[in-house]
Amino acid sequence: MAPDAEESGILKISKHVSYWRRNLKTYLPHHYTGTDSNRMLLAFFILSALDLLGDLDAALTDEERHEYVEWVYNCQIPDGGFRPSPGTYVGTARNQQNAVWDPAHIPGTFFSLLVLVLLGDDLKRVKRKETLIWLNRMQRPDGSFGETIGQAGRVEGGNDTRFGYMATGIRWILRGDIEGHVDDVPDIDVDKFVQCVRDSETYDGGISEAPFHEAHAGFACCAVSALALLDRLPVQTSQQKDQRLRGITDLPSTLHWLVSRQTLTLEEGEEDEGEQNGDANPSKGAQSQQDLSMVGMNGRCNKIADTCYAYWVCAPLDVLGHLHLVDTQRIRLWLLDMTQHFIGGFGKLPGDPPDIYHSYLGLFTLAMFGEPRLKEADAALCISKAAKERIESLPWRKAIVEQKI
Amino acid sequence: MPRFYHDDPAWSDVTPIPQLESGQVLAGISYTAEYSEAMSYLRAVMAANEYSTRVLDLTEHIISLNPAHYTVWLYRAQTLSALNRNLREEIKWLNPTALKHLKNYQIWHHRQTIIDRLGSCDGEQEFVEQMLEKDAKNYHVWSYRQWVVRRFGLFGDEGERKWCEGMMERDVRNNSVWNHRFFVVFGGLKGEVEEGLLKRELEYAQDAVRKAPQNECPWNYIRGVLRQAKKPMSTVKEFAKEFADLEKPDEVRSTHALDLLADIYEEEKKNDEAKTALDLLANKYDPIRAKYWEYRARSLDSAAVEA
């Protein structure tokens, strides 16, 4: 699997560019049907990858850019928010009675906003006020957020931190991290959401989807990023303490759990080596025989390394200001030499064909590590720093944020 | 065999609604003709709020082609309730569907809705077990099992805990099982952790460590139990030393024991010993985390300066 010495540790930029351009310009193969109800997520990955690669402007004509923007706005729901794909849209047949089957969607809305920003749109046609009112309705009494609103106003979907993260992302884009009313629309219940995150911290220092569920890097990442977008992370020594409720109640344990996700178990079938008969000797493995040049990341205790967890683990470390606790050079080498594919993109495991999800998160992780030929990355929003700055520079948004200071 | 509706007399009264998008589209998918047509009929019935037996068939068909389509599941749940369908029948249909689509999340959400309406978890534990046979660390399955425990009040249940022990015998490195045990034992607990319970849980985890000292799960469990019981880590100092004794730096049998000892020495304000343990981890026994162990050693210094 590992390439020859002269090919080792090289990001094949031109291959990645052609991989992502192909995803942009041609129809995706039918095995993406499983993501049909989340096409906006795929659209985000495609455009943001080209942005990180510095190829987005070259990849799009003005006409294409314009048509894509229209395509996204066609997914906007009249009452605020966006659908995540045109699949539920019934056109002129849409009415009050059937609107519930074509609802605004938390991931659909978050990724629509990001896609519009990547396309250079100023978000002026976003039904901002309606979206913020809808966002409040998406929060359950326990503080968590769901995916959509279904029959009888019931909030549907899991109550894990993924939806909470995307909800805080929508809030951050549309009104910054200021608290309280904006334009007569009340804020979400930030304290309740923070409490939800605190309750999902696990006995081993990780974070899970709900109290007492198993710690999982994906949920940990979403929780930490959400707290960052809400400005509710633990206070740094340099910061003023205040009365506001903050998340991550035991930072040392959470850091311990995150760094423990580094593993040398890089391929399937290696999992139980030496442990079956209980004769494990750590020095035997760690010191001499094992190759330490590459380190993978897993998402849970005793699972094997997987490309996407490089992001799910390293992003919260970065957001918490502790990325230096892992050896990014070794993780980089694992991604480049083991899961990078020769046609461009990244697979889940060594030798796997690339898929959009792992290809984006692999590439983003390298950008987060400061890969020289990629744009700088913002871990919490999972976009380039330049794209984040574009959001912050939108005149209407600046007016909201500055008004409050 | 693909299934189509346009020449099916049972559907002749329905005008399908095609997917409405034009011009340049983002993330367009080359749907199969079958999926494309089925979705067009689904849009038509949803637009008319039709709840009927044929709609149940249609949702079943689409689920077989794309089980991750959340709207289809929600529409199916509404149809079941509008038709007042026998929900036990629904569970019977769901079982093989779930076994076929192991990684799917929506199936579990749907199952939860149905079992909640039924108000009985008869057969659920057996079904979960069947799923775990295929994938013993499946996150959705474990989450669902936890929902069952919560919804039907199985906290502290002897049977549930014994079942965990059986799962543990199959694979002591399965962290989902460890987490489930913690949940069953402590999830419903109000008030303090009694001595007897503390002893039982520590001994259980310690036995597991003896079987595989380098297994991270029971070590995390021990820390978790002590934190839950508000006991210092030094409670298990002698136990940790069985696997990592600073006097015998060449005979360390578990990095997790060394790690725990470092915390215990820090707790006891024995920074030199803590540092020795961290140095052994960084340089000899766990070099892939060297940066972290070095950071911990530096933090000892700065903590000492502040104090």
Ligand SMILES: [Zn+2]
């Ligand atoms: Zn993955």
